Amino acid sequence: MKQIAIIGSGNLAEALARAVAAADGLRLVQLFARNAARGGEVAALARTEWTDDPRRLARADLYLIAVSDRAVGEVAARLPIPDGAAVAHTAGSVPLAALPERFARRGVFYPMQTFTRGREVDFGEIPVFIEASSPALCDELEAFARRLSRTVIRSDSAQRAKVHLAAVFACNFANRMYALGERIARDAGLDFGVLKPLVTETAAKARDARSPLDVQTGPAARHDAATLERHLALLADDPEMQELYSKISQNIWETSKRT
Structure with a gap:
């Protein structure tokens, strides 16, 4: 798998295109994107050609489908991907079976990371979860993945769905x-900058600890009822935030009692 085509122009497609273009032994032959402005932008960043015309889809060894979860099957089905080529989607929670059965060589290439337009990431640090329709293709997909990442994990669709759920809690919910x-903080006349050292140290402690459970702090962990009540009083005008605060605090307390 040396000739690679990427389908899509979103945040993941951008990061993946940059990584493939920079990897030794790989060639990004084309980016296919329906969004003309964004397709041209991503292609320029990765120094490759692009098209929005299915009839001009380039021949490649591997087609990586980096589109929204709900569009994976539809996009794969309507593209004239050559017989014999490998096709892999990049969605964490979408099963392998979402790719049409007409592709004998189908797989999954899921990089577990948050991606943002215009923000470069070190792809070598990203865990990549792979799955394939055959052991032979899995070997090929792993060899390709190892050109981009130092951590490649074989994972079936059920395990990968749980990994994606874990990522939502650790990333999207945390953010x-x-x-x-x-x-x-803004209600107190301050901006987010005052919280940044705290955010940095919290993430660093969780990263360095045996388990995040070992470094849990705060009034809920020590069952400081007086502080919890004061905080709830400050949220009296926002019942939704009060409920969220109460539920998370209760969960921290119940978990801390068991550790």
Whole structure:
């Protein structure tokens, strides 16, 4: 798998295109994207050609489908991908079976990371979860993945779905908590900058610890009822935030009692 085509122009497609273009022994032959402006932008970043015309789809050894979860099957079905080529989608929670059965060589290439437009990432640090329709293809897909990442894990669709769920809690939900913290800080006349050292140290402790459970702190962990009540009083005008605070605090307390 040396000739690679990427289908899509979103945040993951951009990061993947850059990584493939920079990898030794690989050639990004084309980017296919329906969004003309974004397709041209991503192709320029990766120094490759692009097209939005299925009739001009380039021949490749591997077609990586980096589109929204709901579009994986539809996009794969309507593209004239040559017989014999490998096709892999990049979605964490979408099963291998979402790819049409007409592809004898189908797989999954899921990089577990958060991607943002214009923000470069070190792809070598990203765990990549792979799955394939045959052991032979899995070997090929792993060899390809190891050109991009130092951590490649074979994973079936059921395990990968749980990994994706874990990532949502650890990334998307955690970031939502940062945003809510920012909102409360702004109510106090401060900006998010005052919380950044705390965010950095919290993430570093969780990363370095045996388990995040070992470094849990705060009033809920020590069952500081007086502080919890004061915080709930400050949220009296926002019942939704009160409920969220109560549920998370209760979960921390119940978990801390068992550790």
